[in-house]
Every structure is written in C-alpha cells, then in structure tokens.
Amino acid sequence: MTGREDLPTRVVSALVGAALLLLVLWAGVALILPTLVLVLLLGALELKEMLARRGIRLNLPLLLVGGVGVYLFSLPVLYWHFPQVPWREVALGLFLMASFSYELLKGADITRFVFTLFAFLYLPWSLGYVLLLRETPDGTLGLWTLSLPIVASFATDIGAYFAGRAFGRRKLAPEISPGKTLEGSLGGILVSFLALVAYTGLVREVFPFGLLELWLFSLLLSLAAQLGDLAESMLKRFAGVKDSGRFLPGHGGLLDRIDSLLFTFPLTYFLVVLFT
Structure with missing residues (x-):
C-alpha cells in the first residue's frame, strides 16, 4: 500500500485515537x-x-x-x-x-x-x-496542564513532517533515522511554539505563562518530543524492525504513537512545578 492509499486509514485511526485519549483524560x-x-x-x-x-x-x-x-x-x-x-x-x-x-x-x-x-x-x-x-495544580486545571505535552508533541510531529518534506536537506541523525532532517526539526520547533501560543491564548486564564516563558516551554517540549522519537527509532534500528508493532492501522505499534510523550510528560511536570 502506498503512502497516499494509506493516508485515509492513518487519518481515521488518528481521529479515533485522539477522541479516546480526550475521553480518558477528561474522566480523570x-x-x-x-x-x-x-x-x-x-x-x-x-x-x-x-x-x-x-x-x-x-x-x-x-x-x-x-x-x-x-x-x-x-x-x-x-x-x-x-x-x-x-x-x-x-x-x-x-x-x-x-x-x-x-x-x-x-x-x-x-x-x-x-x-x-x-x-x-x-x-x-x-x-x-x-x-x-492530571491533578497539577488541581483536578480542574490539571486537565489543561496535561494537555500541554500532547499539543506540543503532536504539533512538533506535524511541523517536522511537512517542513522536512518541503525543505529537508541536511540529515539530523542519519545513523538512527535517515528520513529526519535538521530543517524538519526546526519546523517542528516553530509549529510547536505557534500551536502552544494559539492554544494557551484561547484559555489564557488557565496558563500563567508570559511569551518568553512560553517560548522556552515550547522549545524544551519540542526538543524532548524529537528526542523521544529518535530514541524509539534507535531502539527499532537496534531490533531491526520498521515498526514496534501493529497497534493502530496505518500507524505502526503503540510505542510508535507514544514515543514523544514518554519524554514530554516528565519534562512538563518538572517545568510546571518550576514555573508555578
């Protein structure tokens, strides 16, 4: 199956996964x-x-x-x-x-x-x-706190993908993931920042971040998301597999879906405790 033929399956799987994730996080x-x-x-x-x-x-x-x-x-x-x-x-x-x-x-x-x-x-x-x-600083605001690494990770992934396809020239980590480029990485950082600015702007009263703090926050989360992605790519290269499994149609294994979050969740907790 080609990339274009696989795209509808990937989109449907992503939407279903996102809906289930939001339900779980909302429930507490x-x-x-x-x-x-x-x-x-x-x-x-x-x-x-x-x-x-x-x-x-x-x-x-x-x-x-x-x-x-x-x-x-x-x-x-x-x-x-x-x-x-x-x-x-x-x-x-x-x-x-x-x-x-x-x-x-x-x-x-x-x-x-x-x-x-x-x-x-x-x-x-x-x-x-x-x-x-989910409970930082309390059960109500914790839902918004927990959403930050998710927004940053998804935005980084999207930005890196499209910037890499459009402008990618220099390899970021050729021994681990030959498809990733420096230009894609920078695109991921930029889109993550814009996404967090837009997201926190919609609910400004929830997040006590100034623009400088938000830039630092988004930069660190975007770098952590990319590091998580590369760490899992290194693991797959070590094992000699393309995907970690077959969890979602068109998306590979479960670890392929949460690799960035495994790094951004802990970092978000540290940053929120530090900033607030």
Missing part, C-alpha cells in the same frame, strides 16, 4: 489508571518482541508488577496526605531490589536485568507522570 485518574496499565501491558509486549529479535529476554512479570507499583505510587492522593515521602523513588528502589533478588535466584542474567530496568524507566516510570499532571 479513575479512568487514566487502568488505561495506563493497559498501555504498559501492550508496550511491554512490543518491547519484549523487539528485544527477542536480538536474543534479549525481559523479565515481563516483574516489569508489569513493578509498573503497576510505580503507577500506584504516583497517585496524587499519596502526595497530598504524605508530601514528605518521595513515593516514586520508593517504587524505583523496591523495583531495583526485586530485580537484583530475582537475578540472584534465577541465574544472574545481567542483560535481562539491565534491559528490564531500561523498560521500567522507559514505560511506567515516564507514564506515571500522567497521574501527577
């Missing part, structure tokens, strides 16, 4: 938490299949249990009632001890340990920030 933590567990399961299975092509095993049961654990330790209610406890760091420490203990008892497979830890940080650790963002 009660729906976000089980959705994140499902994303963890599907993403972990994609990682498992990719790494298996290189003969690398993941400790999938421990990854899933540890991932659910870090989600539970990311629930805002814990930070409201016990703000002095670094809950997410506790979850990471418990996961490390459990991983070490497992390998000591089951063969000391260092490669399995390292890649399982990588998968833990790449998926549930990053996605856990969604739960915190």
